Amino acid sequence: MIRAENLTKIFGPKPDEALRMLQEGQSKDAIREATGQVVGVDDVSFRLARGEFFVIMGLSGSGKSTLLRCLNRLIPPTGGRVVLETDEGEIEVNAAGPRQLREIRTRHLSMVFQRFGLLPHRSVRDNVAYGLEIQGVSRHERLDRAERALDLVGLSGWGASRTSELSGGMQQRVGLARALATEAEVMLMDEPFSALDPLIKMQMQQEIIKLQNDLGKTIVFITHDLDEALRLGDRIAIMEDGKVVQLGTPEKIITDPKTAYVADFVEHADPTHVISAGTVSVELDHDRVDVLRRVPGARVLSHRTQADVEIEVGDDGRVRAMRADEASVELVALDALLAEEAPATRYRDRAAVVRADRPLRALLEARNRCNVPVLVVDDQERLVGLATEREIIHAIIEKRGHHRVAVEVAA
Ligand SMILES: Nc1ncnc2c1ncn2[C@@H]1O[C@H](COP(=O)(O)OP(=O)(O)OP(=O)(O)O)[C@@H](O)[C@H]1O
Numbered sequence: 358m359i360r361a362e363n364l365t366k367i368f369g370p371k372p373d374e375a376l377r378m379l380q381e382g383q384s385k386d387a388i389r390e391a392t393g394q395v396v397g398v399d400d401v402s403f404r405l406a407r408g409e410f411f412v413i414m415g416l417s418g419s420g421k422s423t424l425l426r427c428l429n430r431l432i433p434p435t436g437g438r439v440v441l442e443t444d445e446g447e448i449e450v451n452a453a454g455p456r457q458l459r460e461i462r463t464r465h466l467s468m469v470f471q472r473f474g475l476l477p478h479r480s481v482r483d484n485v486a487y488g489l490e491i492q493g494v495s496r497h498e499r500l501d502r503a504e505r506a507l508d509l510v511g512l513s514g515w516g517a518s519r520t521s522e523l524s525g526g527m528q529q530r531v532g533l534a535r536a537l538a539t540e541a542e543v544m545l546m547d548e549p550f551s552a553l554d555p556l557i558k559m560q561m562q563q564e565i566i567k568l569q570n571d572l573g574k575t576i577v578f579i580t581h582d583l584d585e586a587l588r589l590g591d592r593i594a595i596m597e598d599g600k601v602v603q604l605g606t607p608e609k610i611i612t613d614p615k616t617a618y619v620a621d622f623v624e625h626a627d628p629t630h631v632i633s634a635g636t637v638s639v640e641l642d643h644d645r646v647d648v649l650r651r652v653p654g655a656r657v658l659s660h661r662t663q664a665d666v667e668i669e670v671g672d673d674g675r676v677r678a679m680r681a682d683e684a685s686v687e688l689v690a691l692d693a694l695l696a697e698e699a700p701a702t703r704y705r706d707r708a709a710v711v712r713a714d715r716p717l718r719a720l721l722e723a724r725n726r727c728n729v730p731v732l733v734v735d736d737q738e739r740l741v742g743l744a745t746e747r748e749i750i751h752a753i754i755e756k757r758g759h760h761r762v763a764v765e766v767a768a
Protein backbone atom coordinates (compact mmCIF):
# COMPACT_ATOMS: atom_id res chain seq x y z
CA MET A 358 0.00 0.00 0.00
CA ILE A 359 2.70 2.43 1.02
CA ARG A 360 6.40 1.96 1.55
CA ALA A 361 9.13 4.03 3.08
CA GLU A 362 12.66 3.34 1.88
CA ASN A 363 15.59 4.59 3.93
CA LEU A 364 13.70 7.71 4.98
CA THR A 365 15.93 10.23 6.69
CA LYS A 366 15.25 13.74 7.91
CA ILE A 367 17.87 16.12 9.21
CA PHE A 368 16.64 19.48 10.48
CA GLY A 369 18.95 22.39 9.79
CA PRO A 370 20.56 24.13 6.83
CA LYS A 371 23.63 21.85 6.54
CA PRO A 372 22.45 18.25 6.49
CA ASP A 373 25.46 16.83 4.60
CA GLU A 374 27.84 16.86 7.52
CA ALA A 375 25.15 15.35 9.75
CA LEU A 376 24.42 12.63 7.19
CA ARG A 377 28.10 11.74 7.00
CA MET A 378 28.28 11.46 10.79
CA LEU A 379 25.14 9.33 10.82
CA GLN A 380 26.75 6.95 8.38
CA GLU A 381 29.75 6.75 10.68
CA GLY A 382 27.36 5.60 13.36
CA GLN A 383 27.54 8.76 15.49
CA SER A 384 24.73 9.46 17.92
CA LYS A 385 22.02 12.08 17.53
CA ASP A 386 23.43 14.02 20.47
CA ALA A 387 26.99 13.98 19.12
CA ILE A 388 25.75 15.18 15.74
CA ARG A 389 23.83 18.02 17.27
CA GLU A 390 26.81 19.08 19.33
CA ALA A 391 29.21 18.97 16.41
CA THR A 392 27.01 20.39 13.65
CA GLY A 393 23.94 21.98 15.23
CA GLN A 394 21.81 19.80 12.96
CA VAL A 395 19.02 17.72 14.50
CA VAL A 396 18.34 14.16 13.41
CA GLY A 397 14.58 13.80 13.05
CA VAL A 398 14.34 10.45 11.27
CA ASP A 399 17.23 8.08 10.68
CA ASP A 400 17.10 5.53 7.85
CA VAL A 401 13.60 4.16 8.35
CA SER A 402 12.15 1.55 5.98
CA PHE A 403 8.86 -0.35 6.13
CA ARG A 404 6.05 -1.50 3.89
CA LEU A 405 2.40 -1.40 4.92
CA ALA A 406 -0.14 -3.83 3.55
CA ARG A 407 -3.60 -2.61 2.56
CA GLY A 408 -5.86 -2.56 5.59
CA GLU A 409 -3.00 -2.71 8.04
CA PHE A 410 -3.13 -0.87 11.36
CA PHE A 411 0.39 0.38 11.95
CA VAL A 412 1.25 2.00 15.27
CA ILE A 413 4.26 4.19 15.95
CA MET A 414 5.46 4.57 19.54
CA GLY A 415 8.50 6.10 21.16
CA LEU A 416 9.54 8.69 23.71
CA SER A 417 8.90 12.36 23.09
CA GLY A 418 11.34 13.66 20.49
CA SER A 419 12.08 10.22 19.06
CA GLY A 420 10.83 11.26 15.61
CA LYS A 421 7.27 9.93 15.38
CA SER A 422 5.60 13.07 14.05
CA THR A 423 8.49 13.74 11.72
CA LEU A 424 8.24 10.26 10.25
CA LEU A 425 4.49 10.59 9.79
CA ARG A 426 4.86 13.97 8.11
CA CYS A 427 7.56 12.69 5.80
CA LEU A 428 5.03 10.19 4.46
CA ASN A 429 2.79 12.89 2.99
CA ARG A 430 5.72 15.28 2.53
CA LEU A 431 4.41 17.89 4.95
CA ILE A 432 8.07 17.60 5.89
CA PRO A 433 10.35 16.98 2.89
CA PRO A 434 12.74 14.14 3.71
CA THR A 435 16.47 14.72 3.44
CA GLY A 436 17.00 11.26 2.01
CA GLY A 437 15.11 8.13 1.01
CA ARG A 438 11.73 7.87 -0.62
CA VAL A 439 8.05 7.20 -0.07
CA VAL A 440 6.16 5.14 -2.61
CA LEU A 441 2.39 4.80 -2.76
CA GLU A 442 1.20 1.56 -4.28
CA THR A 443 -2.18 2.31 -5.86
CA ASP A 444 -4.42 0.34 -8.20
CA GLU A 445 -3.20 2.57 -11.02
CA GLY A 446 0.44 1.90 -10.26
CA GLU A 447 3.12 3.36 -8.05
CA ILE A 448 3.32 7.01 -7.12
CA GLU A 449 6.61 8.47 -6.02
CA VAL A 450 5.59 10.95 -3.32
CA ASN A 451 8.94 12.73 -3.29
CA ALA A 452 8.81 13.38 -7.02
CA ALA A 453 5.26 14.76 -7.13
CA GLY A 454 4.68 18.32 -8.31
CA PRO A 455 2.38 20.67 -6.34
CA ARG A 456 -0.79 19.54 -8.07
CA GLN A 457 -0.09 15.86 -7.74
CA LEU A 458 0.95 16.38 -4.14
CA ARG A 459 -2.40 17.99 -3.38
CA GLU A 460 -4.12 15.07 -5.01
CA ILE A 461 -1.99 12.61 -3.02
CA ARG A 462 -2.92 14.30 0.24
CA THR A 463 -6.61 14.30 -0.47
CA ARG A 464 -7.09 11.03 -2.35
CA HIS A 465 -4.46 8.77 -0.85
CA LEU A 466 -3.08 10.08 2.41
CA SER A 467 -5.41 12.01 4.68
CA MET A 468 -4.13 13.27 7.98
CA VAL A 469 -5.74 13.60 11.40
CA PHE A 470 -3.87 16.02 13.64
CA GLN A 471 -3.74 15.89 17.39
CA ARG A 472 -5.37 19.32 17.46
CA PHE A 473 -7.73 19.13 14.60
CA GLY A 474 -7.62 22.77 13.71
CA LEU A 475 -11.37 22.89 13.21
CA LEU A 476 -12.86 26.16 12.09
CA PRO A 477 -14.88 27.16 15.16
CA HIS A 478 -17.41 29.40 13.45
CA ARG A 479 -18.18 27.06 10.63
CA SER A 480 -20.72 24.30 10.93
CA VAL A 481 -19.70 20.74 11.64
CA ARG A 482 -20.79 19.82 8.12
CA ASP A 483 -18.65 22.52 6.49
CA ASN A 484 -15.66 21.50 8.57
CA VAL A 485 -16.01 17.92 7.44
CA ALA A 486 -16.46 18.97 3.81
CA TYR A 487 -13.48 21.34 3.96
CA GLY A 488 -10.96 18.92 2.45
CA LEU A 489 -13.34 18.22 -0.41
CA GLU A 490 -13.75 21.91 -1.08
CA ILE A 491 -9.99 22.11 -1.60
CA GLN A 492 -10.24 19.10 -3.92
CA GLY A 493 -12.83 20.97 -5.98
CA VAL A 494 -15.62 18.48 -5.35
CA SER A 495 -19.08 19.88 -6.18
CA ARG A 496 -21.10 21.33 -3.34
CA HIS A 497 -23.80 18.71 -3.61
CA GLU A 498 -21.37 15.81 -3.44
CA ARG A 499 -19.38 17.51 -0.69
CA LEU A 500 -22.35 17.75 1.60
CA ASP A 501 -23.43 14.25 0.75
CA ARG A 502 -20.04 12.79 1.61
CA ALA A 503 -19.77 14.93 4.74
CA GLU A 504 -23.10 13.56 5.93
CA ARG A 505 -21.96 9.99 5.35
CA ALA A 506 -18.70 10.59 7.21
CA LEU A 507 -20.64 12.06 10.14
CA ASP A 508 -22.82 8.95 10.18
CA LEU A 509 -19.72 6.79 10.34
CA VAL A 510 -18.38 8.52 13.44
CA GLY A 511 -21.76 8.57 15.17
CA LEU A 512 -22.48 12.27 14.69
CA SER A 513 -25.43 12.16 12.32
CA GLY A 514 -27.76 15.04 13.08
CA TRP A 515 -24.94 17.31 14.25
CA GLY A 516 -24.05 18.69 10.82
CA ALA A 517 -25.62 22.10 11.37
CA SER A 518 -24.05 22.77 14.77
CA ARG A 519 -20.96 24.86 15.22
CA THR A 520 -17.86 22.90 16.21
CA SER A 521 -17.38 25.26 19.16
CA GLU A 522 -20.62 23.92 20.59
CA LEU A 523 -19.32 20.35 20.72
CA SER A 524 -17.44 18.57 23.49
CA GLY A 525 -13.78 17.72 23.02
CA GLY A 526 -14.53 14.12 22.17
CA MET A 527 -17.11 15.14 19.60
CA GLN A 528 -14.64 17.56 18.04
CA GLN A 529 -12.15 14.74 17.70
CA ARG A 530 -14.81 12.81 15.83
CA VAL A 531 -15.36 15.76 13.52
CA GLY A 532 -11.62 15.71 12.76
CA LEU A 533 -11.89 11.99 12.08
CA ALA A 534 -14.93 12.53 9.86
CA ARG A 535 -13.04 15.17 7.91
CA ALA A 536 -10.27 12.69 7.16
CA LEU A 537 -12.83 10.02 6.28
CA ALA A 538 -14.78 12.27 3.94
CA THR A 539 -11.78 12.55 1.64
CA GLU A 540 -12.14 8.78 1.17
CA ALA A 541 -8.35 8.51 1.18
CA GLU A 542 -7.01 4.98 1.42
CA VAL A 543 -4.40 5.71 4.05
CA MET A 544 -5.07 7.70 7.21
CA LEU A 545 -2.15 9.27 9.04
CA MET A 546 -3.12 9.93 12.65
CA ASP A 547 -0.86 11.81 15.05
CA GLU A 548 -1.98 11.04 18.61
CA PRO A 549 -5.61 11.55 17.67
CA PHE A 550 -7.03 10.34 20.99
CA SER A 551 -4.43 11.61 23.42
CA ALA A 552 -6.54 14.49 24.69
CA LEU A 553 -9.57 12.34 25.47
CA ASP A 554 -10.64 11.04 28.84
CA PRO A 555 -10.37 7.26 29.20
CA LEU A 556 -14.02 6.40 28.57
CA ILE A 557 -14.37 8.42 25.38
CA LYS A 558 -10.98 7.22 24.30
CA MET A 559 -12.12 3.63 24.63
CA GLN A 560 -15.22 4.44 22.59
CA MET A 561 -13.14 6.08 19.88
CA GLN A 562 -10.80 3.10 19.80
CA GLN A 563 -13.74 0.80 19.22
CA GLU A 564 -15.01 3.10 16.50
CA ILE A 565 -11.70 3.25 14.71
CA ILE A 566 -11.42 -0.55 14.78
CA LYS A 567 -14.89 -0.80 13.33
CA LEU A 568 -14.17 1.81 10.67
CA GLN A 569 -11.02 0.04 9.72
CA ASN A 570 -12.83 -3.30 9.44
CA ASP A 571 -15.77 -1.84 7.53
CA LEU A 572 -13.84 0.41 5.17
CA GLY A 573 -10.54 -1.44 4.89
CA LYS A 574 -8.49 1.68 5.61
CA THR A 575 -4.76 1.51 6.07
CA ILE A 576 -3.90 3.42 9.21
CA VAL A 577 -0.66 4.84 10.55
CA PHE A 578 -1.30 5.84 14.15
CA ILE A 579 0.97 7.52 16.67
CA THR A 580 0.32 7.02 20.36
CA HIS A 581 2.06 7.28 23.71
CA ASP A 582 -0.38 4.84 25.22
CA LEU A 583 0.89 1.28 25.21
CA ASP A 584 -2.48 -0.28 25.93
CA GLU A 585 -3.88 1.63 22.99
CA ALA A 586 -1.03 0.42 20.80
CA LEU A 587 -1.60 -3.20 21.84
CA ARG A 588 -5.31 -2.92 21.35
CA LEU A 589 -5.17 -1.34 17.90
CA GLY A 590 -1.94 -2.32 16.23
CA ASP A 591 -1.39 -5.12 13.77
CA ARG A 592 2.25 -4.09 13.99
CA ILE A 593 4.02 -1.61 16.21
CA ALA A 594 7.17 0.34 15.37
CA ILE A 595 9.15 1.59 18.34
CA MET A 596 11.30 4.66 17.67
CA GLU A 597 14.37 5.92 19.49
CA ASP A 598 16.48 8.88 18.35
CA GLY A 599 14.96 8.85 14.88
CA LYS A 600 15.48 5.14 14.29
CA VAL A 601 12.93 2.35 14.33
CA VAL A 602 14.55 0.06 16.88
CA GLN A 603 11.91 -2.65 16.66
CA LEU A 604 9.04 -3.34 14.32
CA GLY A 605 6.72 -6.27 14.88
CA THR A 606 3.41 -7.62 16.11
CA PRO A 607 2.33 -6.67 19.62
CA GLU A 608 3.03 -10.22 20.73
CA LYS A 609 6.54 -10.12 19.36
CA ILE A 610 7.26 -6.73 20.89
CA ILE A 611 6.05 -7.85 24.28
CA THR A 612 7.46 -11.33 24.38
CA ASP A 613 10.70 -10.60 22.57
CA PRO A 614 11.86 -6.99 23.00
CA LYS A 615 15.06 -6.48 21.04
CA THR A 616 16.65 -3.76 23.14
CA ALA A 617 16.59 -2.58 26.72
CA TYR A 618 14.73 0.54 25.55
CA VAL A 619 11.93 -1.56 24.05
CA ALA A 620 11.87 -3.77 27.13
CA ASP A 621 11.44 -0.67 29.30
CA PHE A 622 8.64 0.44 27.07
CA VAL A 623 6.59 -2.73 27.38
CA GLU A 624 7.53 -3.68 30.90
CA HIS A 625 4.14 -2.81 32.31
CA ALA A 626 2.08 -4.07 29.43
CA ASP A 627 -0.61 -6.48 30.43
CA PRO A 628 -3.04 -7.26 27.63
CA THR A 629 -5.23 -9.29 29.95
CA HIS A 630 -6.43 -5.99 31.31
CA VAL A 631 -7.19 -4.68 27.84
CA ILE A 632 -9.12 -7.50 26.27
CA SER A 633 -12.72 -8.05 27.31
CA ALA A 634 -14.33 -11.32 28.34
CA GLY A 635 -16.83 -10.86 25.53
CA THR A 636 -14.06 -10.90 22.97
CA VAL A 637 -12.73 -14.27 23.99
CA SER A 638 -16.01 -16.11 24.41
CA VAL A 639 -17.63 -18.06 21.61
CA GLU A 640 -21.02 -16.70 20.60
CA LEU A 641 -24.08 -18.88 20.97
CA ASP A 642 -24.76 -19.07 17.25
CA HIS A 643 -21.24 -20.18 16.59
CA ASP A 644 -20.77 -23.70 15.22
CA ARG A 645 -18.98 -24.73 18.36
CA VAL A 646 -22.21 -24.33 20.34
CA ASP A 647 -24.92 -26.93 19.75
CA VAL A 648 -28.59 -26.67 20.55
CA LEU A 649 -29.25 -30.12 21.99
CA ARG A 650 -33.00 -29.79 22.37
CA ARG A 651 -35.86 -27.50 23.22
CA VAL A 652 -37.82 -27.72 26.45
CA PRO A 653 -40.85 -25.58 27.26
CA GLY A 654 -39.68 -21.93 27.35
CA ALA A 655 -36.00 -22.74 26.90
CA ARG A 656 -33.22 -24.22 24.76
CA VAL A 657 -30.59 -26.61 26.03
CA LEU A 658 -27.11 -25.80 24.72
CA SER A 659 -23.75 -27.40 24.99
CA HIS A 660 -20.25 -26.61 23.89
CA ARG A 661 -19.07 -29.08 21.29
CA THR A 662 -15.87 -29.84 23.14
CA GLN A 663 -17.70 -30.33 26.45
CA ALA A 664 -20.81 -32.20 25.51
CA ASP A 665 -21.29 -33.44 29.08
CA VAL A 666 -22.06 -29.89 30.20
CA GLU A 667 -25.58 -28.70 29.41
CA ILE A 668 -26.86 -25.16 29.72
CA GLU A 669 -30.54 -24.39 29.74
CA VAL A 670 -31.23 -20.91 28.38
CA GLY A 671 -34.69 -19.44 28.84
CA ASP A 672 -36.46 -17.58 26.06
CA ASP A 673 -35.60 -14.37 27.89
CA GLY A 674 -31.93 -15.17 27.23
CA ARG A 675 -31.03 -15.92 30.84
CA VAL A 676 -29.53 -19.16 32.06
CA ARG A 677 -32.11 -21.19 33.97
CA ALA A 678 -30.02 -24.21 34.85
CA MET A 679 -26.76 -25.89 34.15
CA ARG A 680 -25.66 -29.51 34.47
CA ALA A 681 -22.26 -31.21 34.32
CA ASP A 682 -22.12 -35.00 34.07
CA GLU A 683 -25.85 -34.89 34.80
CA ALA A 684 -25.32 -33.25 38.19
CA SER A 685 -26.61 -29.74 38.82
CA VAL A 686 -24.15 -26.84 38.56
CA GLU A 687 -24.53 -23.75 40.70
CA LEU A 688 -24.17 -20.38 38.95
CA VAL A 689 -21.93 -17.96 40.83
CA ALA A 690 -21.31 -14.33 39.92
CA LEU A 691 -17.67 -13.57 39.26
CA ASP A 692 -17.16 -11.23 42.20
CA ALA A 693 -18.66 -13.68 44.67
CA LEU A 694 -16.42 -16.38 43.30
CA LEU A 695 -13.31 -14.25 43.56
CA ALA A 696 -14.15 -13.22 47.10
CA GLU A 697 -13.70 -16.82 48.19
CA GLU A 698 -10.39 -18.44 48.80
CA ALA A 699 -9.08 -20.23 45.73
CA PRO A 700 -9.89 -23.94 45.98
CA ALA A 701 -7.27 -26.65 45.66
CA THR A 702 -9.07 -28.17 42.72
CA ARG A 703 -11.31 -26.63 40.14
CA TYR A 704 -15.04 -26.93 40.83
CA ARG A 705 -17.15 -28.92 38.48
CA ASP A 706 -20.36 -28.17 40.36
CA ARG A 707 -20.13 -24.39 40.06
CA ALA A 708 -19.92 -22.09 37.06
CA ALA A 709 -18.70 -18.51 36.89
CA VAL A 710 -20.98 -15.85 35.42
CA VAL A 711 -18.90 -13.01 33.95
CA ARG A 712 -20.08 -9.79 32.30
CA ALA A 713 -18.86 -9.40 28.72
CA ASP A 714 -17.19 -6.08 29.47
CA ARG A 715 -15.04 -7.47 32.27
CA PRO A 716 -11.38 -7.92 31.38
CA LEU A 717 -9.96 -11.19 30.24
CA ARG A 718 -7.92 -11.32 33.40
CA ALA A 719 -11.05 -11.71 35.51
CA LEU A 720 -12.32 -14.39 33.19
CA LEU A 721 -9.07 -16.29 33.55
CA GLU A 722 -9.31 -16.17 37.31
CA ALA A 723 -12.84 -17.49 37.12
CA ARG A 724 -11.78 -20.21 34.72
CA ASN A 725 -9.04 -21.15 37.11
CA ARG A 726 -11.62 -22.05 39.73
CA CYS A 727 -14.34 -23.69 37.69
CA ASN A 728 -13.85 -26.62 35.41
CA VAL A 729 -16.91 -25.91 33.29
CA PRO A 730 -17.31 -23.23 30.61
CA VAL A 731 -17.52 -19.67 31.89
CA LEU A 732 -20.91 -18.09 31.17
CA VAL A 733 -20.46 -14.64 29.62
CA VAL A 734 -23.51 -12.41 30.01
CA ASP A 735 -24.59 -8.93 28.95
CA ASP A 736 -25.75 -6.15 31.27
CA GLN A 737 -29.23 -7.72 31.40
CA GLU A 738 -27.75 -11.03 32.56
CA ARG A 739 -28.54 -12.60 29.18
CA LEU A 740 -26.12 -15.28 28.06
CA VAL A 741 -24.05 -14.01 25.14
CA GLY A 742 -21.12 -16.41 25.06
CA LEU A 743 -19.26 -19.36 26.48
CA ALA A 744 -15.58 -19.49 27.24
CA THR A 745 -13.65 -22.72 27.53
CA GLU A 746 -9.89 -22.86 27.47
CA ARG A 747 -10.32 -23.60 23.79
CA GLU A 748 -11.96 -20.20 23.19
CA ILE A 749 -9.28 -18.43 25.10
CA ILE A 750 -6.60 -20.10 23.04
CA HIS A 751 -8.49 -19.51 19.79
CA ALA A 752 -8.83 -15.86 20.67
CA ILE A 753 -5.16 -15.81 21.40
CA ILE A 754 -4.32 -17.20 17.99
CA GLU A 755 -6.85 -15.34 15.88
CA LYS A 756 -7.16 -11.91 17.37
CA ARG A 757 -4.65 -9.21 17.79
CA GLY A 758 -3.10 -8.46 21.11
CA HIS A 759 -4.14 -11.68 22.77
CA HIS A 760 -0.94 -13.57 22.42
CA ARG A 761 0.63 -13.00 25.77
CA VAL A 762 -2.32 -14.61 27.40
CA ALA A 763 -1.13 -17.96 26.04
CA VAL A 764 1.85 -17.72 28.31
CA GLU A 765 -0.34 -17.02 31.32
CA VAL A 766 -2.78 -19.81 30.57
CA ALA A 767 0.04 -22.27 30.20
CA ALA A 768 1.77 -21.09 33.36
N1 LIG B 1 10.83 21.96 12.66
C1 LIG B 1 11.84 21.44 13.35
N2 LIG B 1 13.05 22.04 13.39
C2 LIG B 1 14.09 21.50 14.07
N3 LIG B 1 14.00 20.34 14.76
C3 LIG B 1 12.82 19.71 14.76
C4 LIG B 1 11.68 20.21 14.07
N4 LIG B 1 10.65 19.35 14.26
C5 LIG B 1 11.13 18.38 15.03
N5 LIG B 1 12.42 18.56 15.34
C6 LIG B 1 13.28 17.67 16.14
O1 LIG B 1 13.20 16.38 15.59
C7 LIG B 1 13.16 15.41 16.61
C8 LIG B 1 11.89 14.58 16.42
O2 LIG B 1 10.74 15.39 16.70
P1 LIG B 1 9.27 14.86 16.55
O3 LIG B 1 8.37 16.02 16.66
O4 LIG B 1 9.18 14.03 15.34
O5 LIG B 1 9.19 13.94 17.83
P2 LIG B 1 7.94 13.08 18.37
O6 LIG B 1 8.44 11.69 18.52
O7 LIG B 1 6.75 13.30 17.54
O8 LIG B 1 7.74 13.69 19.83
P3 LIG B 1 6.38 13.96 20.67
O9 LIG B 1 6.03 12.63 21.27
O10 LIG B 1 6.81 14.91 21.71
O11 LIG B 1 5.34 14.49 19.75
C9 LIG B 1 13.23 16.15 17.92
O12 LIG B 1 14.56 16.10 18.36
C10 LIG B 1 12.83 17.57 17.56
O13 LIG B 1 13.51 18.48 18.38
Ligand SMILES: [Mg+2]
Pocket residue numbers: 421422423
Ligand atom coordinates in the same frame (compact mmCIF):
# COMPACT_ATOMS: atom_id res chain seq x y z
MG1 LIG C 1 4.86 14.23 17.88
